[in-house]
Amino acid sequence: MAKITNPEKGTWSNQVISEIQYKAENGKYRIRGCASPRKVPNFDDLMILPGQLTRMPIDTYREPCQTRTVLGPAAEAPLVIETPVMIAGMSFGALSKNAKIALAKATSLVGTVISNGEGGCLPEELENSYRQSIQILASRMGFHKDLLFKADMLEILFGIGAKPGLAGHLMGAKITEEISKIRQIPAGIDLHSHPRSGDSFGADDLVVKIEQLREMLHKKTDGHTPPIFAKIAAARVREDIKIAVKAGFDGVILDGCTAGTGAAPVMAADHLGIPIMPAAVQAVQTLEEIGAKDRVSLIISGGIKDGADLAKALAIGADAVAIGTAAMVAMGCCVCMNCQSGQCAFGIGTQVPELVQKLDIDEAAHKVANYIKAMTEEAILLAKAAGKTKLCNLEREDLRSMTLESCAMTGIPLAGSDFVFGHGFGFLAGAEL
Amino acid sequence: MEHIDAALIANKDLNPTVWSAIEKGAEEIFISNVHSMHYVLAGTDQPVKVTVEDSTGMYTCSYLENAEVRIKGNVGWYAGDNMVSGKLIVEKNTGCNVGAYIVGGDLVVYGSTGTRVGYGMKGGRIVIGGSAERWAGQMAMGGELIVLGTLGPGAGESMYQGKIFTRDPEAESKLGGNVAYSDITDEEAAELDTVFAEYGFEAQGKQFHVIRPFLDAAGKHTYTLFRPILEPEKAAKRRGK
Numbered sequence: 001m002a003k004i005t006n007p008e009k010g011t012w013s014n015q016v017i018s019e020i021q022y023k024a025e026n027g028k029y030r031i032r033g034c035a036s037p038r039k040v041p042n043f044d045d046l047m048i049l050p051g052q053l054t055r056m057p058i059d060t061y062r063e064p065c066q067t068r069t070v071l072g073p074a075a076e077a078p079l080v081i082e083t084p085v086m087i088a089g090m091s092f093g094a095l096s097k098n099a100k101i102a103l104a105k106a107t108s109l110v111g112t113v114i115s116n117g118e119g120g121c122l123p124e125e126l127e128n129s130y131r132q133s134i135q136i137l138a139s140r141m142g143f144h145k146d147l148l149f150k151a152d153m154l155e156i157l158f159g160i161g162a163k164p165g166l167a168g169h170l171m172g173a174k175i176t177e178e179i180s181k182i183r184q185i186p187a188g189i190d191l192h193s194h195p196r197s198g199d200s201f202g203a204d205d206l207v208v209k210i211e212q213l214r215e216m217l218h219k220k221t222d223g224h225t226p227p228i229f230a231k232i233a234a235a236r237v238r239e240d241i242k243i244a245v246k247a248g249f250d251g252v253i254l255d256g257c258t259a260g261t262g263a264a265p266v267m268a269a270d271h272l273g274i275p276i277m278p279a280a281v282q283a284v285q286t287l288e289e290i291g292a293k294d295r296v297s298l299i300i301s302g303g304i305k306d307g308a309d310l311a312k313a314l315a316i317g318a319d320a321v322a323i324g325t326a327a328m329v330a331m332g333c334c335v336c337m338n339c340q341s342g343q344c345a346f347g348i349g350t351q352v353p354e355l356v357q358k359l360d361i362d363e364a365a366h367k368v369a370n371y372i373k374a375m376t377e378e379a380i381l382l383a384k385a386a387g388k389t390k391l392c393n394l395e396r397e398d399l400r401s402m403t404l405e406s407c408a409m410t411g412i413p414l415a416g417s418d419f420v421f422g423h424g425f426g427f428l429a430g431a432e433l
Numbered sequence: 434m435e436h437i438d439a440a441l442i443a444n445k446d447l448n449p450t451v452w453s454a455i456e457k458g459a460e461e462i463f464i465s466n467v468h469s470m471h472y473v474l475a476g477t478d479q480p481v482k483v484t485v486e487d488s489t490g491m492y493t494c495s496y497l498e499n500a501e502v503r504i505k506g507n508v509g510w511y512a513g514d515n516m517v518s519g520k521l522i523v524e525k526n527t528g529c530n531v532g533a534y535i536v537g538g539d540l541v542v543y544g545s546t547g548t549r550v551g552y553g554m555k556g557g558r559i560v561i562g563g564s565a566e567r568w569a570g571q572m573a574m575g576g577e578l579i580v581l582g583t584l585g586p587g588a589g590e591s592m593y594q595g596k597i598f599t600r601d602p603e604a605e606s607k608l609g610g611n612v613a614y615s616d617i618t619d620e621e622a623a624e625l626d627t628v629f630a631e632y633g634f635e636a637q638g639k640q641f642h643v644i645r646p647f648l649d650a651a652g653k654h655t656y657t658l659f660r661p662i663l664e665p666e667k668a669a670k671r672r673g674k
Contacts, residue, residue, distance in 0.1 A: 140534045184574040185593040198533035198552035199514040216476030
């Protein structure tokens, strides 16, 4: 009897079989680098409406379009950057020193901000960055009080999109003597960071903690307290945003489930959290609902890849986006999804000295800067086509959904019928425009 | 000595009032009627001696640096969190997570403390005269935690570095994961004696044992998310065969 060749395996795809075999062999789940490969609804499911007779487009090549962005407008010293694209928090540890310095240098070339990530802030990063965001993480590894006073923006981290509910994983291969010294942990161990802060266990504690931080920062910065952001993974967005506002944050960084990471359990990356597109809509709606949209900034991240994503994010109501994996790709990363091994052949996600040297800092910095410049220009192109002279003037009315799914998730009218499924996002739900 | 009566000051104005007194040259300050205000003296970083007459609320002396502070009452949660240097002395009891992320300095509590004292501590010394509840020294990255009374379960859970000194006779049965219980060295006992003499505790270093981080044979921390697979003999025993 002839055997079936290349049968359709349904549930039992090669990847599923490979995962089962790995678990059977090792008695543990797999850790993987980079982001989840699963397909989720994203900004490609939205289209931007260009101006025609109802409104005039702005000349792409001859008329100006403002890109300057103010984050945390209610803070004593709001953060001003020249493009609404920031570099997301990626640790020295997950990334090599050369990669961290290159990213910092890139921010100076385009006038934006970089977040240090877990595990301290390299002096070279501080020295080379245009503006510096400092994360206060539950692990507090590499953190020192003095860093607070050097920050242009602070982020208290509650979750990361790639593994929400968990925290940093840094595999032993990357914990060199230098990393071990900075983080105050033994070299070579597999590090599983703290997912919950030891100095605030709830919303009420946070209110007091933020007051205390602000008071200390006000004194030490002579009244130039930087904005304090909450970085949260996209989950129960409405409730989390309300708590963040109640706690007194100047802004929220919302990280979707397709965010990148140096290492995460496959199950966490693939099954925890929600995509950034619907999460961003929920966040904006909530901020509007409680009257906080004008004073609390929203930065979104998790799979942002080009100027179209940026333009659509701004149109939904975000104030800026943060890029991580995309910046790594600009430096040369090929998304092999093996960051956890520490053997990155491009010198980006490794601590092996010979590999680290492969990344030319200045060349990588220019590539990242070029990429941010180009994606900002792409967003400008789309914004001008939609008739905007400022990127921040993009609005939800400029968007249409391409699928029933994205329409129902975002409340943005379906292209063609202009029918609004779902909750409506400033549009009348369950009706045509 | 400068006297500040907190009864007439709003919580948000207390620290600026203290800092203003320090800037004007006060070297010793006495604060009365604090009545459990939050983040009392947090962020204070000048070499000054401060005594607080009564109890304080959450985040007392957060990020403290250089100063010596004595609280004559109780303190709430997170006292001395992220403390950098100096001294924080509490005459009575404290809430939970005291000394979280402490980097340096001495934090001394004459009474008892709640859960997770010294959580993620990176340096410095914490001395608890009474008992310390569950998960003392959890995820510590350095420093020394000395507990004269009893320990709660899960002591030292997932410590990376640092030491917990205990004389709880049942301490060995209360250890968290990834730690080991060991004898104290003569050098460590002598160091404890110096600390006890300095702060007036009636104890001797040689009465203590030490809880230290423990890595497995491969030098790794071990984590148990699920009961491990048993050896065939043990599995047979479980089946009653």
